[in-house]
Amino acid sequence: MPGVGKPALLAMTMFTAGLSASSALGQDADHLQRCLATGGLGADVVIRECTAAIAAGGHALPALYLSRADTYLRKGDYDRALANYDEAVKLAPNTALAFALRGEVRARRGDYDGAIADYERAIELEPNLAPAFSNRGLAWAGKGELRLAIADYTKAIQLDPGLSVAFNNRGIARTAMRQHEAAIADYGEAIRLDPKYVNAYENRANAYLQKREYDRAIADFTAALRVQQADRVALLGRCRAYTFAGQLPAAVADCNELLRLQPGDAAALNVRGLAHLKAGQAEKAIVDFDAVLRSDPKNVGSLYGRGLARLKKHEAVQGNADIAAAKALKPDVEQDFVKYNIR
Numbered sequence: 001m002p003g004v005g006k007p008a009l010l011a012m013t014m015f016t017a018g019l020s021a022s023s024a025l026g027q028d029a030d031h032l033q034r035c036l037a038t039g040g041l042g043a044d045v046v047i048r049e050c051t052a053a054i055a056a057g058g059h060a061l062p063a064l065y066l067s068r069a070d071t072y073l074r075k076g077d078y079d080r081a082l083a084n085y086d087e088a089v090k091l092a093p094n095t096a097l098a099f100a101l102r103g104e105v106r107a108r109r110g111d112y113d114g115a116i117a118d119y120e121r122a123i124e125l126e127p128n129l130a131p132a133f134s135n136r137g138l139a140w141a142g143k144g145e146l147r148l149a150i151a152d153y154t155k156a157i158q159l160d161p162g163l164s165v166a167f168n169n170r171g172i173a174r175t176a177m178r179q180h181e182a183a184i185a186d187y188g189e190a191i192r193l194d195p196k197y198v199n200a201y202e203n204r205a206n207a208y209l210q211k212r213e214y215d216r217a218i219a220d221f222t223a224a225l226r227v228q229q230a231d232r233v234a235l236l237g238r239c240r241a242y243t244f245a246g247q248l249p250a251a252v253a254d255c256n257e258l259l260r261l262q263p264g265d266a267a268a269l270n271v272r273g274l275a276h277l278k279a280g281q282a283e284k285a286i287v288d289f290d291a292v293l294r295s296d297p298k299n300v301g302s303l304y305g306r307g308l309a310r311l312k313k314h315e316a317v318q319g320n321a322d323i324a325a326a327k328a329l330k331p332d333v334e335q336d337f338v339k340y341n342i343r
Contacts, residue, residue: 096126
């Protein structure tokens with residue numbers, strides 16, 4: 001499956017470039033500087049400094065609210081972020097960035113309609129704001145409107161051909177529409193623009209998996225791991241790709257490494273169980289599937305896999321019971337195993 005799309009970055013400097021300590025006009029200049037600092041200060045410090053600067057009042061209030069909102073957003077406190085973006089919008093109703101940033105937090109809260117409305121207002125105010133088109137595309141994708149999402153990503157790319165995130169996100173939408181060749185081309189362009197774009201490597205690898213081009217998938221997961229060692233998605237993806245390809249010792253090694261880093265990872269246990277099963281090591285497969293089922297008794301893949309492993313051990317009653325339980329939850333579960341050439 002493709003990864004989740006990422007929003008295009010909207011630089012706060014677009015709004016704060018004209019502000020300085022000398023322009024504080026009644027505000028504490030130090031608080032203002034620290035609130036608008038672009039790095040080096042912890043989130044809690046920035047929030048405290050912004051709060052003090054806001055209390056002092058003055059003409060820079062929209063930027064201060066935006067900075068505090070952005071900091072809350074990075075902390076994952078979406079409610080406080082939204083409240084601060086609301087204040088910024090009230091104070092600067094003709095500023096595209098304020099609407100675009102509020103759109104991002106609304107999208108993260110799952111309010112895609114509200115996000116789209118904000119991005120539309122941002123685009124009305126600044127028609128060439130490429131990240132607003134790209135991020136509106138994400139909101140359309142969140143609503144399942146993939147054609148509208150692709151149209152927005154394409155517009156963003158026309159406005160800014162160097163916007164790698166728009167290529168990656170368009171690739172995700174195209175993958176979801178099974179347009180694998182076009183998606184692979186988009187991921188490739190994202191990687192050309194940003195050779196360290198881990199998510200684009202992973203997404204292209206998953207597109208290759210859909211096409212059963214396992215060597216290319218393995219190469220892309222490996223490239224992602226060169227950029228970001230111990231990346232969970234890449235390790236798990238390469239373990240799956242090796243299992244598909246029948247390179248079972250390599251598959252087990254990758255899942256072992258992931259389980260060393262994240263003990264008990266259910267997805268890694270499941271895929272390692274598949275690799276053991278495909279290698280004819282039924283007992284080892286059962287151990288892995290049991291570990292998943294202890295915490296998730298209705299895990300379809302582990303139920304079906306354990307059933308197959310038990311049948312290989314001539315435990316017909318238990319094996320058939322597991323398979324029946326899995327099919328009751330997902331009637332076509334057998335097809336998931338056919339992909340791995342496991343029957």
